[in-house]
Amino acid sequence: MSLLKRLEQGQGKEKPEKPQAAPAGLPGGGSPPPAGQPGGGEGGSRLASLQQRRSGPAGAEGARDTYFDLKTRVQNRLLAELDPSMDVTRVAEVRKAIQELFEQILSEESIVLSRPERARLFEAIVAEIIGFGPLQPLLEDESVTEIMVNGAKNIYVERKGRLHRVPVTFESDDHVMRIIDRIVAPLGRRIDESSPYVDARLPDGSRVNAVIPPISLVGPSLTIRIFAKSPITVEQLIGFGAITPEAMQFLKACVEARLNIVVSGGTGSGKTTMLNILSGFIPDDERIVTIENAAELQLRQDHVVTLESRPPNIEGRGEVTIQHLVINSLRMRPDRVVVGEIRDGAALDMLQAMNTGHDGSMTTAHSNGPRDTISRIETMCLMAGFDLPVRAIREQISSAVDVILHSERLRDGTRKTVNITEVAGMEGDVVTLTDLFIFEQTGYEGGKVAGRLRPTGLRPKFMDKIEAAGIHLPASIFGMGRTR
Numbered sequence: 001m002s003l004l005k006r007l008e009q010g011q012g013k014e015k016p017e018k019p020q021a022a023p024a025g026l027p028g029g030g031s032p033p034p035a036g037q038p039g040g041g042e043g044g045s046r047l048a049s050l051q052q053r054r055s056g057p058a059g060a061e062g063a064r065d066t067y068f069d070l071k072t073r074v075q076n077r078l079l080a081e082l083d084p085s086m087d088v089t090r091v092a093e094v095r096k097a098i099q100e101l102f103e104q105i106l107s108e109e110s111i112v113l114s115r116p117e118r119a120r121l122f123e124a125i126v127a128e129i130i131g132f133g134p135l136q137p138l139l140e141d142e143s144v145t146e147i148m149v150n151g152a153k154n155i156y157v158e159r160k161g162r163l164h165r166v167p168v169t170f171e172s173d174d175h176v177m178r179i180i181d182r183i184v185a186p187l188g189r190r191i192d193e194s195s196p197y198v199d200a201r202l203p204d205g206s207r208v209n210a211v212i213p214p215i216s217l218v219g220p221s222l223t224i225r226i227f228a229k230s231p232i233t234v235e236q237l238i239g240f241g242a243i244t245p246e247a248m249q250f251l252k253a254c255v256e257a258r259l260n261i262v263v264s265g266g267t268g269s270g271k272t273t274m275l276n277i278l279s280g281f282i283p284d285d286e287r288i289v290t291i292e293n294a295a296e297l298q299l300r301q302d303h304v305v306t307l308e309s310r311p312p313n314i315e316g317r318g319e320v321t322i323q324h325l326v327i328n329s330l331r332m333r334p335d336r337v338v339v340g341e342i343r344d345g346a347a348l349d350m351l352q353a354m355n356t357g358h359d360g361s362m363t364t365a366h367s368n369g370p371r372d373t374i375s376r377i378e379t380m381c382l383m384a385g386f387d388l389p390v391r392a393i394r395e396q397i398s399s400a401v402d403v404i405l406h407s408e409r410l411r412d413g414t415r416k417t418v419n420i421t422e423v424a425g426m427e428g429d430v431v432t433l434t435d436l437f438i439f440e441q442t443g444y445e446g447g448k449v450a451g452r453l454r455p456t457g458l459r460p461k462f463m464d465k466i467e468a469a470g471i472h473l474p475a476s477i478f479g480m481g482r483t484r
């Protein structure tokens, strides 16, 4: 469902009540609006607030693209003539009003356009007034999973795991800035020279990161991870060849038997997707608390409390970290704590939660492999600043974490589970790991990686826990009885 449709149906998680940024990216326009602060006085979501911010007469800088000139001219007239009391969150109404005036202006100015040109111009103007400008069509394109803006003229998207440059551009860096403001202002966040990067979310839940000059040397940069309208299912993962049915059956048993799981992998390797799948195996009668920086998990269960961290406000106060939320969650009588991602000292609290009766908890971590996951968690625990001896941390890790599932984005763009590893215990000062499943690549043909996630033939030490939960897994899952 398109973002626009979503807005029309009022299903956005947060309605863009107070669009702050100027709608029009206009050549020859005035200075860009200030980085929007929420609730910037009267106006709110009224169209009037947009009209005040619209740019001056078009064409002052002369030879710009004629399409932009035309768009700007029609757009400015539209903004001048639309009813200022109109609430821009009432998308269908605004769209209709724009449509009527748009037709009128074209005919008054004797602008002759073909039907497709007319439709394109209309959609571009609507996107500027009530959408996200040039990004709007990309946001509505179901095949796009990520949008990357590297300055005004350099835009890439990811489709099916591969990057493509798209012929979409902003008019100028100011235009990109206005769209960034429009995204972050309704959330009470800001971006300016003194705080030049920000995490935010679109009304549909898509995760946004923006970095602006002087930190970004290529102009304002935006990265948008499109929120999956329908999250990837177990069947799809198996269908994509991301994991085998046997490995999935094993993981399901691990979740049901309340083992603690860390999903690791590189950036964009599919960690959150896998965490979502694993969380889906949690029985319906358990109380789940999820903790994330930007709520991405989409659990099917009813009894879920979703918590989201918060950056500090303009005065540097009010920050709520993942660590605060992990600690707080333990007072919420959770049966399971699911943490979107651990990056810092929160790891120590997470391990303690896992070790103190909140077993069956799950999280993700960035790493290059199962062994690296252990050392990253160790480093994160050191960041908690308690001056703990490394051995004590390793003991915590080995007793807390039962399984590491490592995913990778392979060079053909596919995301796959490449290791399922048991954290077996300690030998001396070293955490011992046992691979239960490993992805074996058998070839690379026609731009595709061939291979399969194979069992290693080893049974995990925690089988007794799985059996105690009344789950019987056939020995063949682990490849026993097979020749390898």
Ligand SMILES: Nc1ncnc2c1ncn2[C@@H]1O[C@H](COP(=O)(O)OP(=O)(O)OP(=O)(O)O)[C@@H](O)[C@H]1O
Pocket (backbone or CB within 6 Å): 145, 146, 225, 226, 228, 232, 237, 240, 242, 265, 266, 267, 268, 269, 270, 271, 272, 273, 274, 414, 415, 416
């Ligand atoms: N097995 C898969 N096959 C195809 N696409 C996948 C698979 N797993 C994830 N994806 C898609 O890949 C993108 C990145 O996935 P996801 O958000 O789970 O990655 P991540 O590792 O959590 O990323 P980040 O490090 O940025 O948090 C999403 O668009 C998701 O829908």
Ligand SMILES: [Mg+2]
Pocket (backbone or CB within 6 Å): 271, 272, 273, 341
């Ligand atoms: Mg993620």
